Ligand SMILES: Nc1ncnc2c1ncn2[C@@H]1O[C@H](COP(=O)(O)OP(=O)(O)O)[C@@H](O)[C@H]1O
């Protein structure tokens with residue numbers, strides 16, 4: 001677990017290039033398979049362009065040789081050679097265009113497929129998965145990790161192949177033409193380049209440290225701006241400013257350390273790299289002087305060497321890219337191969353429950369806090385159509401009982417039977433369609449009121465939606481908006497009050513028409529006026545359904561067919577209202593007294 005968290009936290013973490021790492025990369029690259037034909041054609045075109053590019057130094061050399069009258073090639077005309085050169089360049093332009101377009105086609109499609117698979121998987125993962133992860137991390141897998149892979153697919157793979165083929169062709173070409181100079185070059189050039197690459201990588205690591213340091217300063221800014229009211233209330237402006245200055249200072253220190261190495265690196269590269277070129281040219285000039293080599297051959301040689309040098313440096317760069325891609329594919333695969341997915345994506349045959357609920361000896365602890373027993377020996381029986389109330393202090397475990405009924409989590413002990421059959425034996429999707437929940441905090445999606453109501457039944461007609469809104473006591477306020485049902489709500493729309501959102505949630509539930517209805521403190525955060533409107537709507541909604549009501553205000557509970565008092569995960573009292581208030585020092589009678597006193601105070 002700890003290791004996994006580490007992977008999530010360090011986005012840029014690089015992976016050692018191991019067999020397993022490549023396997024992971026391949027695991028993600030199976031998404032390319034459907035597009036293997038355009039991909040394959042792209043690869044062929046890529047090899048073609050590399051070959052064409054590599055004819056450039058050769059032809060340039062010939063051009064010079066013809067000019068200096070030392071040509072032994074079958075074409076002996078400057079104009080024709082230059083024409084061929086232009087032709088090759090033009091052709092390579094066309095082929096490159098096709099190649100880049102094909103790779104883009106493949107990578108865009110592949111990435112969309114990966115994102116879709118990830119999202120579908122995330123949608124079907126249970127709460128126990130989400131309890132362990134932060135939403136931001138999951139989002140970054142769909143966004144930045146996939147983008148990382150996209151770069152790899154559309155650029156890195158192509159570049160790797162290109163650089164390797166250039167390296168290969170270049171080497172063969174120079175060894176074939178001038179072996180002695182090639183041997184001399186091999187002794188100097190690659191060594192210099194490899195040193196430069198290693199040194200360069202070290203510097204990059206240093207500059208990443210600088211960036212981390214900078215990110216830390218950003219945290220200070222973010223935190224304080226977000227809670228600016230706290231900063232001001234405690235007049236800690238100066239304190240925060242000093243804190244920010246301090247972290248800026250450590251950024252400077254780190255950055256200057258990096259700059260020292262970078263400056264050294266640049267001088268080193270200029271001197272050594274050019275030194276190597278000069279010495280190759282020196283040796284080459286000696287060969288030309290002694291007549292072992294023509295000027296044109298020397299030019300070809302120098303050009304080939306430049307290509308080879310660039311490709312070696314390029315491969316070094318790409319190595320880091322591949323490492324990052326492996327890290328990303330690991331994080332993507334972790335989600336894709338997650339085994340505990342629920343079967344909620346596939347359509348199943350719908351059915352309607354009667355609504356008989358029997359919970360027996362239920363014991364439960366949340367997977368993230370296994371040591372804390374949240375429910376212990378819970379026994380509840382509810383007959384079809386009954387209204388049952390769960391009452392108790394906050395944190396007692398009331399909502400947890402609902403989560404278990406919804407099969408959000410698996411119970412540890414005991415059993416849940418619905419209509420005489422284990423709840424776990426029903427197909428999940430159709431099962432959950434039988435249960436409707438009106439929660440305390442209603443979340444509306446960005447969109448119109450109409451869309452938000454039809455979230456309860458995607459196929460609902462406008463009449464059905466209107467009807468549901470009317471039954472939910474929501475029609476009046478909806479029609480008071482100029483745009484009516486098309487009024488946009490959510491983050492960028494109008495702000496609805498708690499009571500209004502509650503009634504939209506009720507309209508949703510009415511459309512869903514569930515056999516079992518759960519009201520989890522549905523009226524707890526409302527003022528008295530809107531509570532009455534919501535309560536009326538709820539009464540309408542509860543008709544003819546098995547209903548479970550969790551409520552703080554006992555007025556809503558009074559008429560329940562049965563009341564269960566939950567305290568610290570156990571049922572401590574149960575019965576009718578009239579029975580329960582008889583229990584001396586009982587939790588319920590205490591709650592009643594407390595509320596009675598409160599109401600008297602308010603009056
Ligand atoms: N997802 C969760 N993971 C771990 N613990 C939880 C989770 N949800 C609730 N709990 C804990 O379970 C206990 C019961 O919570 P809950 O059922 O929400 O109480 P109630 O609805 O009665 O106020 C509390 O101690 C709460 O902290």
Ligand SMILES: [Mg+2]
Nearest residue numbers: 398399400520
């Ligand atoms: Mg609760």
